[in-house]
Every structure is written in C-alpha cells, then in structure tokens.
Amino acid sequence: MRVLGIDPGLTRCGIGVVDGAIGRPLAFVAAGVVRTDAGAELPDRLLGIEHGIEEWLDRQRPDAVAVERVFAQHNVSTVMGTAQASAIAITSAARRGLPVALHTPSEVKAAVTGSGRAEKPQVQAMVARLLKLDAAPKPADAADAVALAICHIWRGGAQARVAQAQQEFARKVELARQRRTPSAQGTAGKAGEKP
Amino acid sequence: MRVLGIDPGLTRCGIGVVDGAIGRPLAFVAAGVVRTDAGAELPDRLLGIEHGIEEWLDRQRPDAVAVERVFAQHNVSTVMGTAQASAIAITSAARRGLPVALHTPSEVKAAVTGSGRAEKPQVQAMVARLLKLDAAPKPADAADAVALAICHIWRGGAQARVAQAQQEFARKVELARQRRTPSAQGTAGKAGEKP
Known part of the structure; x- marks a missing residue:
C-alpha cells in the first residue's frame, strides 16, 4: 500500500510518500513541500496548493491519502489557512475516489514514537530510523x-x-452454526420448497 | 455584471445571485443553499459542497464570485468547517478564472444597510427592499x-x-502634457526616424 501524507499549510504543505503493508518493512518513496507565495492573493494560493497536490497525486499514484486533522484551538493566526489548505488536500484526493483519512498530531506521534507527547526531534529521529x-x-x-x-x-x-x-470470526461462527444445525437448515430448505 | 455570493458553511452554504451595475437598479436572479449531511464523512461533505457550487456556477455563469471572509475569532466550534467550505468555494471559482472577492460581514452590512453593526433582520429587510x-x-x-x-x-x-x-485623470494629464510640449514631441518623433 502506498500512502501519501499531507501536512497542510497555506505557505508550505508538507508531502510524504511511503510504501508499506502489514508485517512488511516500510519503504520511503519521496517527500517534499508545496509552497505558495505569502504575498499572493488567497484564491491564487489555494489554486497553487491544488495544482501542487494534484501533481503529487499524478506522479505517485497513492492507494490512500492521510491528512493531518486540524483543530481550532491551535495557533489562531495560522489555523484558518491550515484549515483551508486541508480542505483543498482532502477534496483533491476525494475527487479521485481515493480513501482519505485524518489523523491527529498526537496519533501520529504515538504511532511513530510510542508517545503522543513526543517532541519534534524525537519524531524526526524515529522517521529516519524506521525508513x-x-x-x-x-x-x-x-x-x-x-x-x-x-x-x-x-x-x-x-x-x-x-x-x-x-x-474470520464471523466465518467460523457461521461454519459452527451450520455444523451444529444441519437438520434445521435442511428443514428450513424443505419448508421453503413447499408451496 | 452578474455576481454569485457564497456564505460558506459545512452544513449549509448560502448562495445568492444578483445582476447589477453602476447606476442601474439591482435585479434578483436566484438564491438557495448547498447542504451536506452532518453525519457524512468530511471528504464526502467537501466533495458535496464542491459539486453543489459547480452546479450553481454552471447554471448561473456569474462574472464574479464574492465569498464571506471568515475570521478565526468567530464561533470556534464551526469556524474550521466554515474555513474549509470557503476554501472549496474560492477554489471552485478561481479554477474557472473567475475573479473572487472576499468581503467581511461588517462590509456587507455596511453596504446594504449603511451600518456595519446592523442586525440580521435589518439586513434582510434591506435585501428585500433593494431587490x-x-x-x-x-x-x-x-x-x-x-x-x-x-x-x-x-x-x-x-x-x-x-x-x-x-x-480619465491620467488621460487628461497626458493630453495637457502633449498640448504643453508639442515641439518636444515632434523632435522626439523626428529623432526616432533618423537611421
């Protein structure tokens, strides 16, 4: 499974692509940033983010997209732009029918370091080690x-x-049920055949 | 000039279309709402907003789009969704090359009622009267x-x-300049003709 992660922002959207699957080692594919000019008008900036993300999706063809979940209580001066950039990221992926998942920063930290309160350098060191x-x-x-x-x-x-x-559990339950009640099944079948 | 106004929201995006020009009466064209299901996943909701706005743009073919400017200090519980819906609205219009303007709620109130602090019923009464x-x-x-x-x-x-x-002022200045310095202009012209 190839996953394209997006850390949304109006000035810089971080992009990271990783291949991986259950029980298999992770493989780093690519990482970079989609930038927009802080002096440009908002419509042009959002369009620039859309174009940049579309390019990444075209080039990397991920199976799923993960976007950082944004919270209102974060830095108020940048949160609006972050929310807007995240909307563009989510919609660009959803428009292609790609599954989009949102993960909180602490979920990401916990997954990578084992602690939801890990500091940035710790997360970065673990990212390097894992890949x-x-x-x-x-x-x-x-x-x-x-x-x-x-x-x-x-x-x-x-x-x-x-x-x-x-x-698997549901399948086993069904098998056990069928083994335990063969006659009932048979009867039901015959009953169903009656006019 | 046909303007399509968008009051962004994740659950309800208000849409209003008005024809008008300088010194001409306003004409109401259409109004409505793009809704999304509050129980749906965010990617589907944003995609729903995009589809709804695209439909309005296709049908009404506005010359410009006006979107309400969102501020972080507003209702924190809904501001993220509002910011995300506004990003979709702005980008849908900008993708078509339409000019997009952002106006604050108090600019809108001031334009319609003469007071940036007008209450909602006052704004609505003036909207009805003007149209x-x-x-x-x-x-x-x-x-x-x-x-x-x-x-x-x-x-x-x-x-x-x-x-x-x-x-107009620049044109008059240019005309006055030309009238005041006809010889200088002539000389420049002749100088230009020399090999």
Missing part, C-alpha cells in the same frame, strides 16, 4: 507528512487486521 | 449570500468608478 534514512526528510513539514503516512500504514494496518479477524 | 421582493430569500444563509452579492456589486462598482476616474 532506514541517514536523516529525516527536510524541511520539517515534509518529515511531518512522512510520519503521517507511516501512522496511516500502521493504523490502517491495525484496522485492516481487526476487520480481517472479525471476518 | 423589490416581498421578503428576503430563505433560509437566512441564502439571504446573507444575496447581501454579499449586492455588497460586491456596489463595492466593485465603487472600485471600478475609482479606477475609471484615475484613468
């Missing part, structure tokens, strides 16, 4: 986006494992 | 979007008048 890189991708927004992609592979993986286990 | 309607369009989000379109026609009109006056 077998000499250092975390730069700038920090790109590294955050890579961490987001890792978080999604692991959380998505965990969710997929749970779903798989539930399906 | 010669029996009552303001409903729901309130649609009426707000219509007020936004009126604000844009009048503010845009004022800006156009200023630009026109500046052009």
Whole structure:
C-alpha cells in the first residue's frame, strides 16, 4: 500500500510518500513541500496548493491519502489557512475516489514514537530510523507528512487486521452454526420448497 | 455584471445571485443553499459542497464570485468547517478564472444597510427592499449570500468608478502634457526616424 501524507499549510504543505503493508518493512518513496507565495492573493494560493497536490497525486499514484486533522484551538493566526489548505488536500484526493483519512498530531506521534507527547526531534529521529534514512526528510513539514503516512500504514494496518479477524470470526461462527444445525437448515430448505 | 455570493458553511452554504451595475437598479436572479449531511464523512461533505457550487456556477455563469471572509475569532466550534467550505468555494471559482472577492460581514452590512453593526433582520429587510421582493430569500444563509452579492456589486462598482476616474485623470494629464510640449514631441518623433 502506498500512502501519501499531507501536512497542510497555506505557505508550505508538507508531502510524504511511503510504501508499506502489514508485517512488511516500510519503504520511503519521496517527500517534499508545496509552497505558495505569502504575498499572493488567497484564491491564487489555494489554486497553487491544488495544482501542487494534484501533481503529487499524478506522479505517485497513492492507494490512500492521510491528512493531518486540524483543530481550532491551535495557533489562531495560522489555523484558518491550515484549515483551508486541508480542505483543498482532502477534496483533491476525494475527487479521485481515493480513501482519505485524518489523523491527529498526537496519533501520529504515538504511532511513530510510542508517545503522543513526543517532541519534534524525537519524531524526526524515529522517521529516519524506521525508513532506514541517514536523516529525516527536510524541511520539517515534509518529515511531518512522512510520519503521517507511516501512522496511516500502521493504523490502517491495525484496522485492516481487526476487520480481517472479525471476518474470520464471523466465518467460523457461521461454519459452527451450520455444523451444529444441519437438520434445521435442511428443514428450513424443505419448508421453503413447499408451496 | 452578474455576481454569485457564497456564505460558506459545512452544513449549509448560502448562495445568492444578483445582476447589477453602476447606476442601474439591482435585479434578483436566484438564491438557495448547498447542504451536506452532518453525519457524512468530511471528504464526502467537501466533495458535496464542491459539486453543489459547480452546479450553481454552471447554471448561473456569474462574472464574479464574492465569498464571506471568515475570521478565526468567530464561533470556534464551526469556524474550521466554515474555513474549509470557503476554501472549496474560492477554489471552485478561481479554477474557472473567475475573479473572487472576499468581503467581511461588517462590509456587507455596511453596504446594504449603511451600518456595519446592523442586525440580521435589518439586513434582510434591506435585501428585500433593494431587490423589490416581498421578503428576503430563505433560509437566512441564502439571504446573507444575496447581501454579499449586492455588497460586491456596489463595492466593485465603487472600485471600478475609482479606477475609471484615475484613468480619465491620467488621460487628461497626458493630453495637457502633449498640448504643453508639442515641439518636444515632434523632435522626439523626428529623432526616432533618423537611421
């Protein structure tokens, strides 16, 4: 599964692409930043973000997109732009029919370091180690986006494992039911055949 | 000039379309609401808003789009959704090359009622009166979007008048300059003709 993570921002959207699957090592694919000119008008900036993200989606063809969930209580001066950039990111992915997941910063930290309160350098060191890189991708927004992609592979993986286990359990229950009540099934079948 | 006003919101985006020009009466065209299901996932809601706004743009073919400017200090519980809906609205219009203007709620109130602190019923009564309607369009989000379109026609009109006056002034200055220095102009022309 290839996941494209997006750390949304009006001036810099971090992008990180990681390949991975349940029980398999992670592989770093690419990371970078979509930038817009802080002096430009808002419509042009949002359009620039859209174009930049579309390019990444075209080039990397991810199976899923993970976007950082934005909260209103964060830095008020930048939160509006972050919310707007995240809307563009989410919609660009959803328009292509890609599954989009939102993860909170603490979910990302917890997935990568084991602690939801980890500091940025800790997260970056773990990103580098998990992907077998000499250092975390730069700038920090790109590294955050890579961490987001890792978080999604692991959380998505965990969710997929749970779903798989539930399906398997349901299948076993059904098999046991069929074994325990063959006559009832037979009767029901015959009853159904009666006019 | 046809203006499509958008009062952004995740659950309800008000839409109002008004025709108007400098020194000409306003004409109400249409108003309505793009709704999304509050129980749906965010990517589907944003996509729904995009589809709804695209439909309005296709049908009404406005010359300009006016979107309410969102501030972080507003209702914190809904401001993120409002910011995200506004990003979709702005980008949908900008993608078509339409000019997009942002107006604050107090600019809209001031344009329509003469006071930036007017109450909602006052704004709605003025919207109805200016457009010669029996009552303001409903729901309130649609009426707000219509007020936004009126604000844009009048503010845009004022800006156009200023630009026109500046052009006229520049033209007169140029004419006066040419009248005052006919020989200098002639000399320059002849000098230019020399090999």
